[in-house]
Amino acid sequence: MADEENNVSEGATVYVPDLLYTGRRFESGLALVCGPAGDVLAVECAEGAGGRVVRLRGRALLPGMVNAHSHAFQRVIRGRTEFRSGERDSFWTWREAMYAAASALSPEDLYDASRMAFTEMALAGITAVGEFHYLHRTPEGDEYTDPNLLARCVVRAARDVGVRVALLRVAYARAGFRRPPDERQKRFIEPDPARFIANTEALLKDFADEGEHPRAWVGVAPHSVRAVPLEYLKEVCAFAGSRRLPVHMHVAEQPAENAACLEETGRTPVRLLADEGLLGPRFTAVHAVHVTPEEVQALAAARSIVCACPTTERNLGDGVVPADRLLAAGVPVALGTDSHTQVDLLEDARELEYHLRLTRLERNVLAPVADDEGSPVSALAARLFDCATRSGASSIGFRGGELEPGRPADFFTVDLNDPSVAGADSEDLLPAVVFSLSRAAVREVAVGGRLVVEDGRHAAQGETIERFKALRRKLRGA
Amino acid sequence: MADEENNVSEGATVYVPDLLYTGRRFESGLALVCGPAGDVLAVECAEGAGGRVVRLRGRALLPGMVNAHSHAFQRVIRGRTEFRSGERDSFWTWREAMYAAASALSPEDLYDASRMAFTEMALAGITAVGEFHYLHRTPEGDEYTDPNLLARCVVRAARDVGVRVALLRVAYARAGFRRPPDERQKRFIEPDPARFIANTEALLKDFADEGEHPRAWVGVAPHSVRAVPLEYLKEVCAFAGSRRLPVHMHVAEQPAENAACLEETGRTPVRLLADEGLLGPRFTAVHAVHVTPEEVQALAAARSIVCACPTTERNLGDGVVPADRLLAAGVPVALGTDSHTQVDLLEDARELEYHLRLTRLERNVLAPVADDEGSPVSALAARLFDCATRSGASSIGFRGGELEPGRPADFFTVDLNDPSVAGADSEDLLPAVVFSLSRAAVREVAVGGRLVVEDGRHAAQGETIERFKALRRKLRGA
Numbered sequence: 031m032a033d034e035e036n037n038v039s040e041g042a043t044v045y046v047p048d049l050l051y052t053g054r055r056f057e058s059g060l061a062l063v064c065g066p067a068g069d070v071l072a073v074e075c076a077e078g079a080g081g082r083v084v085r086l087r088g089r090a091l092l093p094g095m096v097n098a099h100s101h102a103f104q105r106v107i108r109g110r111t112e113f114r115s116g117e118r119d120s121f122w123t124w125r126e127a128m129y130a131a132a133s134a135l136s137p138e139d140l141y142d143a144s145r146m147a148f149t150e151m152a153l154a155g156i157t158a159v160g161e162f163h164y165l166h167r168t169p170e171g172d173e174y175t176d177p178n179l180l181a182r183c184v185v186r187a188a189r190d191v192g193v194r195v196a197l198l199r200v201a202y203a204r205a206g207f208r209r210p211p212d213e214r215q216k217r218f219i220e221p222d223p224a225r226f227i228a229n230t231e232a233l234l235k236d237f238a239d240e241g242e243h244p245r246a247w248v249g250v251a252p253h254s255v256r257a258v259p260l261e262y263l264k265e266v267c268a269f270a271g272s273r274r275l276p277v278h279m280h281v282a283e284q285p286a287e288n289a290a291c292l293e294e295t296g297r298t299p300v301r302l303l304a305d306e307g308l309l310g311p312r313f314t315a316v317h318a319v320h321v322t323p324e325e326v327q328a329l330a331a332a333r334s335i336v337c338a339c340p341t342t343e344r345n346l347g348d349g350v351v352p353a354d355r356l357l358a359a360g361v362p363v364a365l366g367t368d369s370h371t372q373v374d375l376l377e378d379a380r381e382l383e384y385h386l387r388l389t390r391l392e393r394n395v396l397a398p399v400a401d402d403e404g405s406p407v408s409a410l411a412a413r414l415f416d417c418a419t420r421s422g423a424s425s426i427g428f429r430g431g432e433l434e435p436g437r438p439a440d441f442f443t444v445d446l447n448d449p450s451v452a453g454a455d456s457e458d459l460l461p462a463v464v465f466s467l468s469r470a471a472v473r474e475v476a477v478g479g480r481l482v483v484e485d486g487r488h489a490a491q492g493e494t495i496e497r498f499k500a501l502r503r504k505l506r507g508a
Numbered sequence: 509m510a511d512e513e514n515n516v517s518e519g520a521t522v523y524v525p526d527l528l529y530t531g532r533r534f535e536s537g538l539a540l541v542c543g544p545a546g547d548v549l550a551v552e553c554a555e556g557a558g559g560r561v562v563r564l565r566g567r568a569l570l571p572g573m574v575n576a577h578s579h580a581f582q583r584v585i586r587g588r589t590e591f592r593s594g595e596r597d598s599f600w601t602w603r604e605a606m607y608a609a610a611s612a613l614s615p616e617d618l619y620d621a622s623r624m625a626f627t628e629m630a631l632a633g634i635t636a637v638g639e640f641h642y643l644h645r646t647p648e649g650d651e652y653t654d655p656n657l658l659a660r661c662v663v664r665a666a667r668d669v670g671v672r673v674a675l676l677r678v679a680y681a682r683a684g685f686r687r688p689p690d691e692r693q694k695r696f697i698e699p700d701p702a703r704f705i706a707n708t709e710a711l712l713k714d715f716a717d718e719g720e721h722p723r724a725w726v727g728v729a730p731h732s733v734r735a736v737p738l739e740y741l742k743e744v745c746a747f748a749g750s751r752r753l754p755v756h757m758h759v760a761e762q763p764a765e766n767a768a769c770l771e772e773t774g775r776t777p778v779r780l781l782a783d784e785g786l787l788g789p790r791f792t793a794v795h796a797v798h799v800t801p802e803e804v805q806a807l808a809a810a811r812s813i814v815c816a817c818p819t820t821e822r823n824l825g826d827g828v829v830p831a832d833r834l835l836a837a838g839v840p841v842a843l844g845t846d847s848h849t850q851v852d853l854l855e856d857a858r859e860l861e862y863h864l865r866l867t868r869l870e871r872n873v874l875a876p877v878a879d880d881e882g883s884p885v886s887a888l889a890a891r892l893f894d895c896a897t898r899s900g901a902s903s904i905g906f907r908g909g910e911l912e913p914g915r916p917a918d919f920f921t922v923d924l925n926d927p928s929v930a931g932a933d934s935e936d937l938l939p940a941v942v943f944s945l946s947r948a949a950v951r952e953v954a955v956g957g958r959l960v961v962e963d964g965r966h967a968a969q970g971e972t973i974e975r976f977k978a979l980r981r982k983l984r985g986a
Contacts, residue, residue, distance in 0.1 A: 113886070119872040146927070344863075344865055388863060392596055393825045397591055452973045454587050460587075461587040466587065
């Protein structure tokens with residue numbers, strides 16, 4: 031037994047924080063033991079845990095957060111769309127600015143923008159991201175010699191930052207039902223499912239040797255019922271099913287989308303997907319703001335996931351995700367930073383609850399019914415933190431989101447002396463983190479047991495920012 | 509002339525940032541020249557400005573923010589109320605937890621809690637605060653030998669941190685119309701206006717020698733129409749008018765409050781105040797969530813101010829402040845962090861707009877009609893930043909909120925390389941700050957020309973936090 035313990039600790043790194051989040055509560059006196067392969071070997075008593083010991087004094091340690099919905103390149107329009115461009119501004123006028131940016135980026139620009147976004151995520155405690163990637167072609171609409179050139183730029187950016195990435199490769203066929211082609215969408219289009227599948231197959235080969243805890247992998251993302259006609263959609267979903275890939279799709283973000291779907295198919299988006307058998311446990315409906323009670327039941331029956339993106343949904347005027355009805359029906363809710371107007375997944379977590387408080391004029395709307403596990407003081411916060419971790423991991427097909435033996439050793443730490451949480455005890459620390467934490471309090475971030483952020487800084491942060499600033503200057507000159 | 513210039517620069521400190529916010533835009537090449545008395549001497553060309561030069565490399569400099577509504581002691585319940593305590597949780601159940609904390613604090617505890625809250629404000633770029641102070645008596649409900657003992661603890665905390673404070677001394681007479689006295693409110697009560705006025709007069713004497721740019725001053729705050737009967741209210745307002753003091757009052761935060769006022773007086777709160785002639789340019793209605801269009805007009809006609817507290821209003825389930833109707837009618841909107849569930853006045857600023865986007869499903873709701881000043885890209889952000897600065901200053905009776913000669917030299921800086929704003933140029937920096945800034949980007953904060961926060965830290969931060977942690981431990985044991 032002693033030998034086995036020695037073997038276990040061979041090459042292990044032992045992180046010893048003041049408090050460690052074990053899934054429902056913070057506990058003191060525990061260590062996180064990480065193996066050389068980057069997985070969790072044990073969560074055990076700090077006394078006597080073998081290996082290289084890293085003391086994290088004054089810190090609480092939590093599982094890394096999972097950002098289930100990102101469009102990394104949209105970081106370039108931050109601050110450029112918060113003004114009125116017409117009589118009545120909406121998602122649709124915002125989209126024009128976003129399309130202009132999408133048209134202007136070279137492959138290396140995309141790398142620089144993505145690296146900036148992923149660095150900001152790492153600094154906020156995010157260790158894995160689902161990148162909903164729809165830039166495939168040249169600005170002129172031609173295929174690059176390598177049709178996955180841009181996808182590979184995004185994956186390279188994530189690898190260089192050190193965060194895990196699910197490259198959710200987008201299928202995009204058209205501007206919409208009975209709508210003429212839109213010039214601004216020509217970088218997105220793969221006109222038929224055979225082309226989409228062949229290109230996705232080629233990308234899949236990149237990640238054949240990733241091992242048990244991959245740093246990058248592939249999912250598919252039929253963009254929306256607007257952009258992908260039903261027959262195309264069915265082929266993409268059949269392909270994903272055969273490869274057991276996660277499927278993400280924008281669903282019911284804007285009322286106009288639902289109306290167009292109704293006009294084309296006689297059914298609302300979720301109804302259509304359910305009828306056609308396209309939902310399932312690997313399906314994530316991104317947004318799902320405008321869904322009927324019947325559609326919520328269909329998502330629940332299929333064991334599908336919803337990804338809410340409240341900081342973006344409030345920015346775009348999409349509306350409030352009915353997380354109360356979704357969670358009550360048993361639909362897991364993941365979270366995404368989406369357009370990156372803010373990169374703070376805890377702000378998304380609290381808004382999931384807060385936007386319901388604002389519309390219902392009551393408090394603690396999503397608080398679970400009392401159970402015997404954990405403290406009631408932290409039960410709501412634990413549920414919201416699960417959205418930012420476990421549900422996100424399920425959504426993007428990742429085994430992380432919690433710190434248990436055999437899972438990836440991805441975590442972040444919180445400075446217990448940061449003014450945003452100072453004074454919290456083990457019982458109310460999680461509510462303080464979920465409802466009040468400032469990004470300034472995130473100090474260390476590890477992926478696969480290795481620190482990518484130390485004392486609030488990423489090693490390559492300076493260069494990343496300089497390159498991003500040069501990109502912004504170039505885009506302004508364009 | 510040369511001599512005069514030398515005189516001007518005698519003892520001056522010249523802050524030279526990369527960019528300086530001059531009210532509608534950021535400009536480069538400018539310096540902020542601060543006099544020995546703590547006021548702004550000039551905003552002028554950085555080349556040749558005389559005095560001790562402090563280069564703020566990689567920084568943008570903005571006027572310090574004004575937090576117009578704070579209950580500093582409520583910092584002690586952060587993280588303790590985010591769970592369901594009954595079938596349906598609301599403002600009213602939250603209030604029970606807040607009352608329990610209010611009952612438990614000694615004078616020194618109140619100092620420690622206040623110092624913690626004011627330190628967090630300083631670190632967030634807030635340089636002046638309106639403290640709506642209603643703790644007057646001992647836990648048993650007796651007057652302290654000094655009836656302003658607790659008010660003085662709060663003012664001392666603000667002075668020690670270095671932020672300016674308007675001590676808005678609260679008048680509180682009763683639990684409500686036809687409601688029996690509430691044990692938990694006995695620390696708040698001053699049963700008659702004569703007592704309230706005498707005690708406020710005594711406090712006013714503390715600040716007789718504050719000079720042109722006071723660090724602390726007094727206003728009055730009849731708590732609400734619920735807590736102050738009309739005759740009492742009229743005497744308080746007459747007193748405030750004779751002394752030209754700011755008057756703050758909680759107005760229309762919760763529907764139940766409006767209903768009770770209607771029952772007692774036959775009028776809604778704002779209607780009542782307008783009819784009785786109690787509104788005016790020194791009057792601030794805090795919250796004003798549930799107001800009719802007619803009430804908005806009454807506030808506008810009286811040139812009164814509204815103080816919105818969106819981070820608290822979303823936490824308490826109060827509802828959405830109709831900032832669209834208020835601003836359209838010409839009512840200035842100030843901002844407050846109120847219960848301190850978060851201390852981030854820029855988050856409050858963006859929520860003023862965002863909560864309207866969520867309910868109206870459109871964008872840029874508060875964007876002003878185009879004018880010739882400034883860039884349209886930053887016009888909405890400038891309007892929201894005005895709420896966090898100029899309108900807050902007007903609300904609490906303070907000459908700050910902008911950086912102009914003769915005004916107090918209160919400012920904060922933003923690290924232009926912080927990932928939350930990196931890549932912004934002078935045109936889109938303000939929208940990036942208002943919509944995306946992380947508190948981590950706030951690096952220097954000055955009050956009266958002297959730095960109270962340097963490189964993101966307050967000099968006394970360590971001791972302040974240790975004392976606050978000890979207070980939290982004591983409250984848990986109590």
